[in-house]
Amino acid sequence: MLCKDPRGIKSVILGKGDITIEEFVSVARYGAEVQFSDEYCEKVKHSKSLLEKFLAENRIIYGVTTGFGDNVINVISPSDSVKLQTNIIRSHACAVGAPLEEELVRGIQLIQLLNTGLGYSGVSLKMLELIKNLLNKRVIPFAPGEGSVGYLGVEAQLSLVLLGEGKAWYKGELLEGGEALERAGLEPIVIECKEGLSLLNGTTSVTAIAVLTIYNAIQATKAADIAGALAYEAMQGTLKACDKRLIDRKKHIEQSRTAENLLSILKDSEIAKASMNLRVQDSLTIRPLPQIHGAVKRTLREAATSVVEEMNSCSDNPIIFPEDGDGIALMGGNFDGAYVGIHMDAACIAMANLAKLSEAKVDRLVNRHLSGYPAFLVKNPGLNNGYMIPQYTAAGLVGEIRVLSHPSTIDNVPTCASQEDPVSMAYYASKKAYEVSKKLEYILAIEIMTELQALDFINDLKLSTATQAVYDLVRKEVPTVEEDRYFYPDMEYIKALIHDGALVKCVESITGNLKF
Known part of the structure; x- marks a missing residue:
């Protein structure tokens, strides 16, 4: 896909x-x-x-x-x-x-x-x-x-x-x-x-917004796999959690593909190799990445199938059939948006799960009690706030996504003198999913920005070839934080790399196509 x-x-x-x-x-x-x-x-x-x-x-x-x-x-x-x-x-x-x-x-x-x-x-x-x-x-x-x-x-x-x-x-x-x-x-x-x-x-606006949402969401899941690989390095996690023997015990292909992506991205990482036996098991911010990302991908794959089918369908009413004798006009309900709307509600929930996991990684990295790094990932904390407030931003965006993830299609307000008594509410399902996809891009941008800052404290071991390429791409415009500065341009730059596919393209030029 x-x-x-x-x-x-x-x-x-x-x-x-x-x-x-x-x-x-x-x-x-x-x-x-x-x-x-x-x-x-x-x-x-x-x-x-x-x-x-x-x-x-x-x-x-x-x-x-x-x-x-x-x-x-x-x-x-x-x-x-x-x-x-x-x-x-x-x-x-x-x-x-x-x-x-x-x-x-x-x-x-x-x-x-x-x-x-x-x-x-x-x-x-x-x-x-x-x-x-x-x-x-x-x-x-x-x-x-x-x-x-x-x-x-x-x-x-x-x-x-x-x-x-x-x-x-x-x-x-x-x-x-x-x-x-x-x-x-x-x-x-x-x-x-x-x-x-x-x-x-018909479902013209519902479907149009949904197609763009699905494109954003698929790009975001690939970016999330990249961010997850960076998290394994930044948190010095053990890739035993991605062992094929363990992963394949669940019969979900998306889980296996996610683990393969992580292992491919970190294939030659000195940090990952040195961390393999560092602890018995990691926290849930990284240990179940294949499982959570896989579940998100399954939901989005199903949504994408429904949206593509709707995109190439006739949702008009009435429909004119030329092949039936001298032709016939049939009146029905092809205009209904339930297929797309229900899947867009589900897509919101899927993206919300990706967002909450991403924010959790940010929170863990900036928390000196959990990360092993200086407070808020800055060398002189106290005088400098470092990445204290970007985590607030991520938390705020997660809160907004949670509200937007309330299903729209379960609601109903009859219209047209109750000739149209159940209505799909699919338009808002698509519209809010589109907004969620953009908020997710920002959360992932903050995660990547935070992880790269953490990796600057690891000097004796090399990143993988793929994560080093990400580091170099981001550092073109986002330098290491030595003291407090204006972070908005940094977040916008990384978000743009996710949105236009440049981040994924950077990694795939090394690993080949990441699996979805």
């Missing part, structure tokens, strides 16, 4: 099969160009022609010739089909609060293209071309990110730009939607039959 660096992917072609997490991230985060295959275009055109046929025949189809939600009892004339679709975008654009980050907006737009481009939505190629051009020309719709029970509000807000309404950023400037299109050389469109519903429907 995660075999390619998304920064190296320059274009992604839709319609030639399922796309990967790395391809998604390459577009959403790093601006890779989106292209449509001939197969993609043909499927869209055929589905659109079928929907036009249904409309001409005045078939009763939800959201096409009926109102929305509890208004399903109201029949809509085919002559009002365009007005109906414009109305749903304008009326549903009720999200509030701060706007979503650029990569989240781009991710939602990409999911819109994937969802409706499978040939089951009846939308026009013209509309999808405009969304593609917004992505490729980096026109970023303004989309407030609060107030969704699963979908609709956020999607409507960013879809306003297709009408030349709402707001959007272009080249760093927030503009009226129509002006942003004009500056980018684009024109607004008239939203046609079913298109407004298809843009708003």
